[in-house]
Amino acid sequence: MSFIIPAAQPLLLIEENLPAVEAPTPTVRKTALNPVHRQMGAKMVEFNGWDMPVEYPSAGGIIAEHNAVRNGVGIFDVSHMGDIRLAGPGALAAVQHISMNDASRLAIGQAQYSALLYPQGTFVDDVIVHRLGENEYLLVINAGTREKDFNWVRDNTHDFDCRVENLSDDFTQIAIQGPKGVNLLQKLTDATLSAVKFYWVTRGTVCGLKNILIARTGYTAEDGFEIYVPADEATSAMVWNNVLEAGKEFGVVPCGLGARNTLRLEGKLPLYGHEISDAINVWEAGLDRFCKMEKPEFVGRDALEKAKVSGVKRLLVGVEMMERGIARDGYRVLDNGGREIGYVTSGSYAPFLKKNIALAYVPIEFANLGTEIKIEIRGQGVKAQVVPTPFYKRPKKQ
Amino acid sequence: MSYPTDYKYTKEHEWIKADGKNATIGITVYAQESLGDIVFVELPKVGSEITAGKTFGTVESVKAVSDLFAPASGTVTEVNGELATAPEKINQDAHSAWLIKVALKDPGELNALLAAADYEKFVAEEAGH
Numbered sequence: 067m068s069f070i071i072p073a074a075q076p077l078l079l080i081e082e083n084l085p086a087v088e089a090p091t092p093t094v095r096k097t098a099l100n101p102v103h104r105q106m107g108a109k110m111v112e113f114n115g116w117d118m119p120v121e122y123p124s125a126g127g128i129i130a131e132h133n134a135v136r137n138g139v140g141i142f143d144v145s146h147m148g149d150i151r152l153a154g155p156g157a158l159a160a161v162q163h164i165s166m167n168d169a170s171r172l173a174i175g176q177a178q179y180s181a182l183l184y185p186q187g188t189f190v191d192d193v194i195v196h197r198l199g200e201n202e203y204l205l206v207i208n209a210g211t212r213e214k215d216f217n218w219v220r221d222n223t224h225d226f227d228c229r230v231e232n233l234s235d236d237f238t239q240i241a242i243q244g245p246k247g248v249n250l251l252q253k254l255t256d257a258t259l260s261a262v263k264f265y266w267v268t269r270g271t272v273c274g275l276k277n278i279l280i281a282r283t284g285y286t287a288e289d290g291f292e293i294y295v296p297a298d299e300a301t302s303a304m305v306w307n308n309v310l311e312a313g314k315e316f317g318v319v320p321c322g323l324g325a326r327n328t329l330r331l332e333g334k335l336p337l338y339g340h341e342i343s344d345a346i347n348v349w350e351a352g353l354d355r356f357c358k359m360e361k362p363e364f365v366g367r368d369a370l371e372k373a374k375v376s377g378v379k380r381l382l383v384g385v386e387m388m389e390r391g392i393a394r395d396g397y398r399v400l401d402n403g404g405r406e407i408g409y410v411t412s413g414s415y416a417p418f419l420k421k422n423i424a425l426a427y428v429p430i431e432f433a434n435l436g437t438e439i440k441i442e443i444r445g446q447g448v449k450a451q452v453v454p455t456p457f458y459k460r461p462k463k464q
Numbered sequence: 465m466s467y468p469t470d471y472k473y474t475k476e477h478e479w480i481k482a483d484g485k486n487a488t489i490g491i492t493v494y495a496q497e498s499l500g501d502i503v504f505v506e507l508p509k510v511g512s513e514i515t516a517g518k519t520f521g522t523v524e525s526v527k528a529v530s531d532l533f534a535p536a537s538g539t540v541t542e543v544n545g546e547l548a549t550a551p552e553k554i555n556q557d558a559h560s561a562w563l564i565k566v567a568l569k570d571p572g573e574l575n576a577l578l579a580a581a582d583y584e585k586f587v588a589e590e591a592g593h
Contacts, residue, residue, distance in 0.1 A: 128527065129501045390506075392504050392529075414527075415503040415526055
């Protein structure tokens with residue numbers, strides 16, 4: 067995809083760091099928690115056709131929200147994410163056909179990061195595949211690609227003996243993220259959370275609601291959970307408020323899309339339309355370990371095999387600014403001579419690391435750690451360096 | 465929110481306080497609230513010229529990049545160097561955390577700017593929709 071270089075704007079004609087992936091839908095959609103966000107004084111923005119909180123000034127804003135997740139716990143309304151259920155005798159074969167990871171390795175209750183690919187080996191979307199039952203899988207997909215993904219999954223699974231359902235509007239999805247997330251959620255559920263490993267799911271009573279799906283997943287590079295509760299406004303608000311109340315002793319704060327973006331950037335978690343898109347393939351994005359070429363067949367596999375043979379031309383790298391300046395999405399990457407060699411996919415001040423970091427596509431000869439490059443910021447080449455990723459890795463538990 | 469009555473304001477949310485030919489320039493409380501956590505400020509060098517209505521620098525929050533527009537023309541006499549390492553001072557007290565000081569070319573230019581009450585009305589309308 068091509069990026070528009072974001073020109074600086076007059077104050078308040080703000081270039082949000084969250085560009086829409088697809089043309090905005092004429093009607094802006096709202097999650098069931100929308101009235102709660104507004105009541106809490108959240109700053110709202112349109113994101114991929116959704117009216118979503120970007121930050122909660124009452125919680126201290128993006129930096130405070132970000133650091134609450136790193137040090138304690140924060141909660142996010144991620145109900146704009148979509149959900150596709152595949153069920154039936156052919157569900158595994160269907161999932162294997164449409165996704166690049168190996169779903170046959172999943173035990174019931176286990177989840178994996180994966181992606182849906184075009185025949186060219188580029189991204190329809192990245193997904194989390196949950197195995198919920200013997201023949202039942204749930205794909206959690208991005209907000210901006212909900213309709214596209216569902217249509218693509220349906221169109222590519224006709225030949226399999228399974229039902230494909232779009233459950234995107236059925237759930238309010240609340241992410242409880244941070245090292246204290248487990249302590250918080252345990253107060254509200256009868257499920258034994260210590261027995262649920264990272265990227266596993268269970269079911270339990272949550273806030274008095276029976277049989278709630280609880281996944282130990284997230285998009286913050288931190289430990290945490292995502293719970294899926296019925297999407298009506300009253301139930302959603304009840305759960306949200308109970309989580310905030312139960313989290314008081316852990317210093318819980320509500321978090322918006324701003325902190326979600328900086329948290330995932332520190333952890334080098336890709337965002338559709340930025341690090342991955344229909345013009346970027348798996349090797350370029352560096353997602354090799356989630357792509358199981360030993361699987362005999364999946365959409366995109368042939369193209370990826372060829373791409374590997376012909377050699378990868380560009381790679382996603384982590385960048386740290388060496389001079390003053392913040393690399394932003396779409397900014398040009400230059401070599402030391404000032405020649406354009408690539409572009410920034412995501413860039414920001416990193417609130418926990420207190421550095422200016424970015425992810426960028428550069429030719430492979432510039433992808434080695436320590437390579438000096440420049441980022442063009444308002445017409446000036448500003449020194450930066452290729453650094454190891456993820457920028458942030460959560461401390462290992464004993 | 466109280467906006468000092470001895471300041472003048474632009475619709476781009478800068479403030480200017482003049483004492484004869486010497487003026488101090490910053491951004492308003494409303495601007496910093498809208499931007500959120502400010503993490504970077506880029507300002508002109510002492511001795512450079514700024515022109516009314518033209519950009520003279522940049523302020524960045526975690527999520528946004530914004531140009532700074534000069535409320536009046538003049539020569540930069542001082543730059544608030546503290547903001548290079550502590551840009552959050554603007555969030556803490558926008559009406560005292562000044563950006564630059566200038567020697568005005570024509571103090572009369574300030575007559576075209578908004579008085580505190582008018583600016584307050586302006587931002588109330590802007591925040592309202």
